[in-house]
Amino acid sequence: MEYNFGEIEKKWQGKWNDANAYKVSNKSDKPKYYVLDMFPYPSGAGLHVGHPLGYIASDIFSRYKRLKGFNVLHPMGYDAFGLPAEQYAIEHGVHPAVSTEQNIGNFRKQLDKIGFCYDWDREVRTCETNYYKWTQWIFLQLFNSYFNPATKKATPITELVKAFEIDGSISIDGLRATIKSFTAAEWKAYSEKEQQDILMEFRLAFCGHGEVNWCEALGTVLANDEVVNGVSERGGHPVEKKRLRQWYLRITDYADRLLNDLNKLEWSDAMKEMQTNWIGKSSGAEISFKIQVSSYNDTPSNVELTTHNSPLTVYTTRPDTIFGVDFMVVSPEHELVTGITSAAQQKEVEDYINYVKSRSERERQAEKKITGAFTGAFAINPFDGREIPIWISEYVLAGYGTGAIMAVPCGDERDFKFANHFNIPITNIIGDAFNGTEPNATKDAKLTNSGFLNGVVLRDAIDIVIDKLEEMGIGKRKINYRMRDAAFSRQRYWGEPFPIVWKNGIAYPLSENELPLELPKVDSYSPGPEGEGPLANIDSWVEKNLETNTMPGYAGSSWYFLRYMDNHNDAEFAGREATDYWNQVDLYIGGTEHAVGHLLYSRLWTKVLHDLGHLSFDEPFKKLLNQGMITGKSYFITYVHVYSNGDKARMIEKRIFNANKYFDSQGRIVRSALERYAKTEEHFPLMDNVIWGGKTESGEQYAELIDIVEKMSKSKGNVFNPDDIVNEFGADTFRMYEMFLGPIEQSKPWDTKGIEGVHRFLKKLWRLFYDDSKGKVWNEEVPTPAELKILHRTIKKIEDDTERFSFNTAVSGFMVCVNDLADAKCHKRAILEQVLILLTPYAPHIAEELWHSLGNEGFIIDAPFPQFEGKYIVESTKEYPISINGKVRANLNLPLDMEQAEVETIVTANETVQKWLEGKAPKKIIFVKGRMINVVI
RNA sequence: GCCUUGGUGGUGGAACUGGUAGACACGCAGGACUUAAAAUCCUGUCUUCAGCAACGGAGGUGCGGGUUCGAUUCCCGCCUGAGGCACCA
Structure with missing residues (x-):
């Protein structure tokens, strides 16, 4: 019986699903633990191998915590509003809702194959009305509040109006420079417009003016991303600054709190420093x-x-x-x-x-x-x-x-x-x-x-x-502060509409019961007049004087972690009972690229909701783990042709071109495709004579392959799809391989070179249970001390490494364990069963299959985590390295409890040490118990 | 330019608090099993010098300095890769 991962993985994914094995309740006697992934933007390119890196890590930790007896919330959703879907719509005429829906379906299929323990019942999509209704609701909270400098808290703007009516502008300490001071009587005498203009200077979500990248030729506002070297990426038209009416979030008022509260967080110093510097x-x-x-x-x-x-x-x-x-x-x-x-x-x-x-x-x-x-x-x-x-x-x-x-x-x-x-x-x-x-x-x-x-x-x-x-x-x-207020409007279609009506230059908020303000269907995604968004082209929208800007991509992502807690709630963004129970995200895993954007905005929104009494906590993410980026390798070919041209000296022709399309999914060159291309498009006039890999002495012509490591993106053509790996090696191999690549926090180029090794490890594990010819080999024999030592050393290693997110070394720990057990010919159930539980977070499918093979009922995720017992691994002696002047010259096996004086006698008497001493006495002997001995001569 | 972060064998990486550099894998080389292949197993594998050999000498963690009995780890200077820099997500 051999390890048939395809069958096993499909079977258990089905059973877990049917049994709702990963459904999480908001009520439990167990302690809670909230593990969050940065949800993906469902791009048309699908999931690439970089996405799952963090998801696998969080999945491992979620399963680990569950084995340790926690009620674990581990949800997933989609950050579904955004620019790429709109660009796709402009180019292909497909409604963003349609392409987004397709992309989500595709993402889900890919995610499912990897065997994650998400509670899919809690899925959120930022582009759906039952979600963005609450994004709009939170916007109204921001619009209807101001930052009270006395309490340093968001406060309803109605309080400010009351204060103005009693004391005029002196009620505000540190009046904004943009406002003239006024008395209570003057305030009351002001027109509504004048009053509202003053209030707009205080609202946490406010309207002002700001500069955008304006492209006259395209008639649209461009994202920084769409501007390359001062011209538009599409078409290369000139771009210049244009002043437009824009919405902003008054994040600068919160600068001090955002800065000070970094102390409360278990984030890396690097991340805190980036935010500190950003706030500046x-x-x-x-x-x-x-x-x-x-x-x-x-x-x-x-x-x-x-x-x-x-x-x-x-x-x-x-x-x-x-x-x-x-x-x-x-x-x-x-x-x-x-x-x-x-x-x-x-x-x-x-x-x-x-x-x-x-x-x-x-x-x-x-x-x-x-x-x-x-x-x-x-x-x-x-x-x-x-x-x-x-x-x-x-x-x-x-x-x-x-x-x-x-x-x-x-x-x-x-x-x-x-x-x-x-x-x-x-x-x-x-x-x-x-x-x-x-x-x-x-x-x-x-x-x-x-x-x-x-x-x-x-x-x-x-x-x-x-x-x-x-x-x-x-x-x-x-x-x-270096930080500026956050621009919060976009002249785009695919985003949340603002629940704002304009009358006589005054912005009126819709009332809560008018939400959601649904995004209307449009015929064309092209921009409106004067740089306005596409909504300005819709007569029915404009007639109602509705705001034509939409919210930016980060609106929905600033609070999604709250919605997971209570995603079916129709009456609130999330019930207080649910948010009190789940509280802060205990572990948030995602990339550093969000260091100063998303992570800062989420902190702001949480603080505002807290100030207004909607949340009991004022920081969203207690611990943050930054996964490194899996970068893609892009291949380029440089081709140099040196030739003589009549009387003239040598001519040099040099070409560099992107060659990604000549490589397969594993980064191997597809020579035939390259040669075909070279001949038909004349990239190498003298293809037959091209010398690969470098220069020649005479330098007639040569071509060289260079690779450049860069961020994976569809446009660069360096995206690798996890499906291919899963199909070929299985999800468990894929999961462990991504972890085995290196430290989770480090960025690394994608490479499948080592995947065989991980796959071999799983097959070797399998053979501890089943022999290809003999069938079942596991037995009920009583383990020896040596075998128990292997087990308990592994328990300690896996527990320590998992706790400190050192997943790559945990994988190697499993390899060492299985190698040792195989060498010891240990097929004992008492040992193997425990190893399977340890392995569950990392390779859940094979662990589940073998767990049941041993005759266990119920899912392995509900088994108790093995208890480490130090007595099985105690050593009485230690092989000490003996250094002479810091260089190791000998080893000596000594009892661990031996003290300095005795050690010195033995060491000095040692043959090798004697040889180096040449009859002299050592100057000093440094003895670090349990570590090493250094003899200074 | 500014902020953050990394650089260790042919490759990915390990060394957790200053204490045996190269765990665990990949690749490569040789061997076993097999009609053959796949699969599996065994041996070797940082460089260099000497050597029949057990083994020994020297060097070695991007580069140049420093602190220390001892530095991949701490300090100073430099080179270089990656991510971010406010409308990609």
């Missing part, structure tokens, strides 16, 4: 400088400097360096730029602004070339009256701080390079700490050339300067 809290000062602009008097030669009516406000973390400011840099978009540019500089400034317009934020930051333009205006240093030239440059971004900086070239790298490039003289305010060739950002030097601050240590000068500025009324302390 800094403290410093805002400083206003007077501006002097030049204006012509009659003739261009008669230039006069006059004071501009508004000052230039900069944000700096280093007010201590104010005497070292040699120039100002404002972002090219800054509102002051047009007003302060001198006539002489006008052309240069305009040209520069046009150049910057076409560039993305990333390009602007990554640019090594130093660019900029002088405005012709000057700022005045408030302390010494120096005239400081004001420049514009792309490295200063409008969205951060005030969009303007004071540049201190002796202390800042970029400022220094800028000054050098444009020959701006540098003031040294840090004495010897500045050597003239490279800037020094120290805070520990003493100030020089700094007026009243001379001799003060920079670090101490920070507060002195801010105090002085505040006294003079031209500056103030300021905490700044």
Whole structure:
């Protein structure tokens, strides 16, 4: 009887399904445990081998926890709204709901083959009305709330209205800069529009204006993803920034809580650091400088400097360096730029602004070339009256701080390079700490050339300067965050409609009983007028004055983990009883690519729902495990043809092309396909003579295969389908192989080279129970101490490794165990049965089959996890490595309880040690009990 | 450019808290079984020097330094791969 994985896996998947083996109840005497996967976007390419990596890990952990006696919630669903489905619709005319449904069906089939223990009764799909009804409901909670700075909590906006009616704007501490102060009487006298405009400045979901990538030729707004090198990916049309009305989430109000509460989480330091850096809290000062602009008097030669009516406000973390400011840099978009540019500089400034317009934020930051333009205006240093030239440059971004900086070239790298490039003289305010060739950002030097601050240590000068500025009324302390409010609207079709009606420029929320606001069918997915979304093309929609934007992809994914807890609830997003019971996600597994997007938004939504009294917890994911990405290998062929052309010297022709389609699913080259292609399309004019794999001496022509590791995606043609592996080797082999590839957190290129080894392991396990010719070989004999040692060592290994998510070493632990048992010719039920339970999380099908072969009733997942007993593995002696000066020279078997003095005597007497000592006495003998011995000579 | 993270044999990786570098696999080489193949099993496999051999010497964890009795592990500098950078999900 041989290991027929195909039959076994199909059989048990059927039985588990029929018996609802993985159905989870919200009521149990057992302790709860919630294991969550980042749900997939059901793309048309289907599941690739990267998806299951995390799913297998979470499945292993879920089964492990269940064996350990927990009530385990382990659900799955689909993040089903999004751009790709819409693009597919535009290109093929298939409604996104249809293609999404198909893709989900396909995903489900692929997932089922791998034998996951999901409770499918809890499935959610973000694009279904019974789900997005609640996404819209949560949006209304956000819209109808504001962040109360006194309590630091989301509070119903009605409370704010009450406060305005009693005290006017003074009821708000730290009134937003965009609002003028008003009295209670003034508030009541305001028109509804005026009142609502003020409230909009407070709502957690609010409407404002923001820039998008606008492509005139396509008449649409593009995602950053769709813009490549400043032109549209489709068609290569120019793209520029356009200002549109947009919805936002006021995540910046939560910046401090999001930052501080990271302490509560069991996330990797790397992940916490990424979020910390993203939030980017800094403290410093805002400083206003007077501006002097030049204006012509009659003739261009008669230039006069006059004071501009508004000052230039900069944000700096280093007010201590104010005497070292040699120039100002404002972002090219800054509102002051047009007003302060001198006539002489006008052309240069305009040209520069046009150049910057076409560039993305990333390009602007990554640019090594130093660019900029002088405005012709000057700022005045408030302390010494120096005239400081004001420049514009792309490295200063409008969205951060005030969009303007004071540049201190002796202390800042970029400022220094800028000054050098444009020959701006540098003031040294840090004495010897500045050597003239490279800037020094120290805070520990003493100030020089700094007026009243001379001799003060920079670090101490920070507060002195801010105090002085505040006294003079031209500056103030300021905490700044790099994080910006989250753009929450898209000019797209395939997303949740906003439950908002516009009347006279006022946004009115729909009431709860009007939800869900269903996404209407459209005839065309093309964008509406003026960059509006496709919904703007629907007359019935526009007539009702409904919002034509839709929500972004992350709307649905910001709370899906809550819906799993109670997904059939029609009355609430999730019942309080259910959310109280399941509480936080105990273990969340997913990729680092979501570090600052999804993970931050989910935290925000959870906090808001908590503040408003809908949840008892304010952090969604207690422990986070980041799986590495399985990258795909892309193959490229470089072809070089060197030839002579008449009298001329050698000509070199070089071509590089993507060759993914000439490789099969296991990454093997399909030579015939390649050759056919080479000949028909003339990629290699002299194919017959091509030398593979490198250069030749004479270099007539050669072709070389290179592989590039990159993210798997359909467009790159490097996607591998798990079905192929499952069909060939079985789900258990696939599961264990993906784990065996390496540490779960590490990213690695997909490769099937080692899969045979894992498959062989399972066959070897099988043979402990059944011999190909003899049939059943397992027996009821009593295990020997040696066999029990193998078992208990394995129990410890698997338990330890699983607890610390070291799944690859656990697999190798199983291999060692089976190798040892085979060597010991152990076919004893008492041992094997326990090994099967250990193996269940990793290879559930074969474990289940053999479990029943041993005559057990019921599913193995309900068996008790083996109890480790230390007494079976105790050792009395240890083979100590003896190092001489740190290099191992001998081994010595010594009792484990032997102490230093005795060890030293024995070691010194050792023959090998004697040889190295050459008659001398050792300087020192280092003895680490149970570890090693090092003799220092 | 900025943030995060990785680099160990021909390959994937192991070494968990500074204590025997290369577990477990793949591949390769040789052998057994077989009419043959598949399957299975056995032996060897970091490099290099010396050697008939048991065994021995030297080097070795991206590169260059440092701390330490001892460094893949800690510190400094550099090279390089991957992910993210706000509208892909």
